[in-house]
Amino acid sequence: MSEIVLRVEALKKHFVVAHKGLIRREPVTVKAVDGVSFEIGRGETVGLVGESGSGKSTIAYIAMGMYLPTSGTIYYRDRDLFREKKRPLDLKREIQIVFQDPSSSLNPRQTVRQILELPLRIHQAGANRLEEVVRLLDLVDLPAEVMHKYPRQLSGGERQIVAIARALATRPSLVVLDEPTSALDVSVQGKVINLLIRLQRELGLTYLFISHDLSVMRNFASRVAILYLGRIAEVASTRQFFENPQHPYTQMLLSSIPVISEEEEKLRPAKVVSSGEIPSPVNLPPGCSFHTRCPYVMDVCRRVDPALVEVGDNGHVARCHLHEQPLAQK
Amino acid sequence: MLNNASQPDHAVGRSAIDPHRLAQIERRNRRERWGRAWYKFSRNPLSVLGLIMVVTITLMAIFAPFVAPYPQHAEPFTDFANASKPPGGQYLFGTDEIGRDILSRCIFGFRYALVMGVAVLSLVVPVGVLLGLVAGYFQGTIIDTIIMRVTDIFLSVPPLILALAVASVLQPNLTNAMLAVSLMWWPWYTRLVYGLASALRNEYFVVSAETIGAGTGHILFREILPNMVSPILTKMSLDMGWVVIIGSMLSFVGLGVQPPTPGLGTMVAAGARFLPDQWWIAIFPALAIVVVVLGFNLLGDGLRDLFSAEES
Numbered sequence: 259m260s261e262i263v264l265r266v267e268a269l270k271k272h273f274v275v276a277h278k279g280l281i282r283r284e285p286v287t288v289k290a291v292d293g294v295s296f297e298i299g300r301g302e303t304v305g306l307v308g309e310s311g312s313g314k315s316t317i318a319y320i321a322m323g324m325y326l327p328t329s330g331t332i333y334y335r336d337r338d339l340f341r342e343k344k345r346p347l348d349l350k351r352e353i354q355i356v357f358q359d360p361s362s363s364l365n366p367r368q369t370v371r372q373i374l375e376l377p378l379r380i381h382q383a384g385a386n387r388l389e390e391v392v393r394l395l396d397l398v399d400l401p402a403e404v405m406h407k408y409p410r411q412l413s414g415g416e417r418q419i420v421a422i423a424r425a426l427a428t429r430p431s432l433v434v435l436d437e438p439t440s441a442l443d444v445s446v447q448g449k450v451i452n453l454l455i456r457l458q459r460e461l462g463l464t465y466l467f468i469s470h471d472l473s474v475m476r477n478f479a480s481r482v483a484i485l486y487l488g489r490i491a492e493v494a495s496t497r498q499f500f501e502n503p504q505h506p507y508t509q510m511l512l513s514s515i516p517v518i519s520e521e522e523e524k525l526r527p528a529k530v531v532s533s534g535e536i537p538s539p540v541n542l543p544p545g546c547s548f549h550t551r552c553p554y555v556m557d558v559c560r561r562v563d564p565a566l567v568e569v570g571d572n573g574h575v576a577r578c579h580l581h582e583q584p585l586a587q588k
Numbered sequence: 589m590l591n592n593a594s595q596p597d598h599a600v601g602r603s604a605i606d607p608h609r610l611a612q613i614e615r616r617n618r619r620e621r622w623g624r625a626w627y628k629f630s631r632n633p634l635s636v637l638g639l640i641m642v643v644t645i646t647l648m649a650i651f652a653p654f655v656a657p658y659p660q661h662a663e664p665f666t667d668f669a670n671a672s673k674p675p676g677g678q679y680l681f682g683t684d685e686i687g688r689d690i691l692s693r694c695i696f697g698f699r700y701a702l703v704m705g706v707a708v709l710s711l712v713v714p715v716g717v718l719l720g721l722v723a724g725y726f727q728g729t730i731i732d733t734i735i736m737r738v739t740d741i742f743l744s745v746p747p748l749i750l751a752l753a754v755a756s757v758l759q760p761n762l763t764n765a766m767l768a769v770s771l772m773w774w775p776w777y778t779r780l781v782y783g784l785a786s787a788l789r790n791e792y793f794v795v796s797a798e799t800i801g802a803g804t805g806h807i808l809f810r811e812i813l814p815n816m817v818s819p820i821l822t823k824m825s826l827d828m829g830w831v832v833i834i835g836s837m838l839s840f841v842g843l844g845v846q847p848p849t850p851g852l853g854t855m856v857a858a859g860a861r862f863l864p865d866q867w868w869i870a871i872f873p874a875l876a877i878v879v880v881v882l883g884f885n886l887l888g889d890g891l892r893d894l895f896s897a898e899e900s
Contacts (some may be wrong), residue, residue, distance in 0.1 A: 322799050350801040363792035367814035377800045388610075406613050421796075428800065 261335075263432055263464045264298040264321070268330035271316050271488075275540065288539045290316040292488040293330070298432070303458065303465040305479030305496070307472065307511075311539055313488040314468045318436045321466065322355050334432070351381045354425035358437040360417035364409040370395075370420050371405035377427035394423045398453060415446035419453065426457065435467045439474060451478055472515055476500055484508055487539055487547045490566065492576040504569040504576040506552050546579065554580060628894050635890020641883030649698040656692035664848050675868050682868035684859065690868060693850035694876040700851045701880050704766055704835040704844075705828045711770045713824060716777025721808050723778065724785025736782065739775040747772040751834065755843035762851070765844040769834050773827070780823060784816040818895030825888030829881035836877050852877050 272287040291313040298304045306314040319325050321332055323345045332339045334352060339345065357363040364373055374391045382390065392402045398419050409417050418438060425433055435454065439447040451474060457463060469475055475482055475496070482499040484491045484507065492505040503509045537543050537550055546552070549559040558579050566575045567582055629635055653659045657680075667687030675682040681690040723735035742750075754768035788794060789812065797811050836853030838844035845851025847858065852873045859870030 324795060324799070347801045350799060353799075355796070355799055357792045357796065359792065363796050365793040365811055365815070368810075376797060376802060376806075380801050403613075406610075406617060424796070424800075 261300040262297050263300050263302075263335060264466065265333040266294055266296050266317065266321075266330075267333065269294045269317065269320065269332065270328045270330050271313070271320060271325060272328045286540060289488050289542065290539065291320070291327075294485070294488070294490055295330075296483050296490065296493060298464055298466060300431075300464055301458070301462055302481065303467050303479045305467045305469060305475045305482040306485060307470060307475055307482060308485035309470065309536060311487075311536070312485040314470075314485050315436055316488075317485075318355065318434045318466065318468050321353065321434055323350075347380070351428045352430050353432045353434065354428055354430040355434040355436060356418070356421050356425050356438045359441045360414060360421045361409065361441075363421050364417055364424075366409055368408070369405065370407055370409070370412075373409075373420065374405070374424055374427055377424060381428040390427070394427055397426065397457070398423045413446075414442050415449060418442060418446075418450055422450075422453065422457070426461070430463075432464045432466065435465055435469075437469050437471075438467075440469065440471060447474065454478070472511065484511070487537065487542065489547065490575075490577060491548065492574075492578075493566075494570065494574040495572050498570055498572065498574050502570065504574070504581060505578050506554055506580070507548050508576075510551075510553075546577075556580075625894060629890055632890055632893060634886050635893065638883050638886025638888075638890055641879060642887050645698050645880055645883060646702065648695050649702045652695050652699050656689075656695040658689040658692040659696075661688040661692045662696040662850050672862070672866050672869070674866075675872075681872040682866075684855075684869045685862060685866070690855075690872050693855060694852070694873055696850045697852040697855060697873060697876055698880065700762060700845050700849065701832045701835065701877070704762065704769075705831045705884075707766045708769050708773060708831045708835075709824055709827060711766070712773040713777055713820070716774040717781050717813075717820060719774070720778040720781025721785050721813060724782040725789050725804075725808055725812065727786045727789065735778065739778045739782075742772065742775040743779070745772070748834070748837065751838060752841070752843065755838055760843045760846060762845050762849075765835060765838045768838070768843075769831060773831070776827075777820070777823070780819065781816065784819065785812055788812045788815055818891070822888055822892040822895060825884055825891055829884040829888070832877065832880050832884075852880075 269291055270289070270293055271291040272289050274285040275288050276286040277283040278286055290311075294313070294317060296304065306317060308314045316325065320327050321339070323339065326340060334349060337349065339349065371388075371391055374394055375387050378385060378387045378390050391405055395402050395404055400416065400419055400423070404412070404416070404420070409420070412420065418441075422438070438454070439450050442450060454465070455478065458465060467475070467479055479496050481493065481495050483493040484499075484505070486507050491507045492499070492503065494503075499508065500512065503512055535550070537547065543550055543560075544563075545561050546559045546564050549555050552559065556579060562579070564577050564579045564582060566577045568574065569576045569581045629639075648655050652662075656662070665686075665688055667683075669687065670679070670683050671687040672685050673679050673683040673687075679689050679691065681694065683689055684693075719735050719739070723732045723739075726732050750772045751765075751768040754771055755765050758764040758767070794807060794811050797807050802811070832852075835844055836851070836856070839851040839853025840857045842857070845854045847854055855873035856870050856877070859866075859868075859873065862869050
């Protein structure tokens, strides 16, 4: 890995959801993110996967400065994102985000031109804004005349592409993609993903890609981190992740992808049956948070929370007691 | 031939930068939007009726000296020879107890009713909207608490009582009546806008402007405010009617427009003494109030339907 663009360090975000007790009010918290660390190298696409409520979007929002972390921090090229109370403009310029639902992320009362001019006005004073708008639209393969349209006159895919163009308008080096395709038709998803791949290559972008769609992840991410209840369960290169998953949760998820052809069936790990429900994030079980559903659950899992251990090459790590002993034991 | 296929795209690209063509497209877009809006609005005959009433009343009020058959009757004037004439003939709505033409005085009455409404709303709407916008965007902070608690205090005082109190402490005239009504009216706009703004601030386009680094002013007035123009306009139209009613009430109890100035409420109050025999002295000004209020309410309903159709 070359230069590190983003470094997430022991990030925690606990939301206070209620208070209990009459006299000594104790806050009831949801541990949305509970000690997550990972790094993104320049030009890389790191995928964050996880079920709803696993904390993947929370991490994205913290990176954007929409929430402050409870503890831990995020570094952008060795600059602490939370050292200043209000994030300086030049840092905002470097990190941009594409939200999940383009119909809510574009102001319905503004034309595409107005939408794209805002980041230009703030970050590129002096530039010919009209020309720049045309250049941006050209960059994402939209005809220039789109600039006169309102978001409701565009299709879902076009809206998302406009949102991507807006994120690129500040010329950022890191783009956070918060489920950028999950609100789109399957036919458009591929188009948007291909566009993102081309833009990454042409502009040297780094992506933090958040999704629950494993097949999109497989085609797009260079490394995958899987989250379970606010903690990292496993991190691996995409190849390792799909071919040689080590954490029982990863194995369970991968074996639940529906497949059609026999070739795909062969690639699929042996069926791991999931049992039980995902525990409430308010009331986490002691020990390993996955023990309630794990098919290999051992006595130690109910008492001791496992640590991340190395299980393979290229920083392949997993948080599981099965791997704390020598690998062969499995 | 085949590679000509990419040609039109570039042609479009270049023509879109041409400022003339750009202005042309924007003009066309605007025309189309207005055309569509008018089409939807005109589907409901009652809305159109409301619009016609409002336009007519406004024109009559502006050109009252030319429209009224006896403009001098709006000023101090007596003609005891023609006092208390019933409607018909020379005096379409009859004359009052000192011989003034009631139709002329009603037309001038529209003037004071509209001046009241326009003045109150142009005082109340900017203040109420600005406070609601700021409180809603900074929801959960001390700014929100201060603004909204003050708003609550004003809302908890019965509006007419507050207006009566203010109007009776100050000198009874049109200006003070407007001040009194304004004082009780702004909290409703603050409330309305607060609710809208606190919902809109979580919309992703607002969050997006924040992550790009837009200033608070831009977010409040360019991102949030344009998305609540429709409910504000609708409320303004419906409120015009209400302000006219409250203004007439104040005039009726003697705290608004003072005789001989022809306020509609003042005229009803003066004419009430002659009911039921000389009914026209009170009934026609009362009907004039009804016409103003009805017109603005119908228009307001039409706008609401138009905007709610636009949202969906």
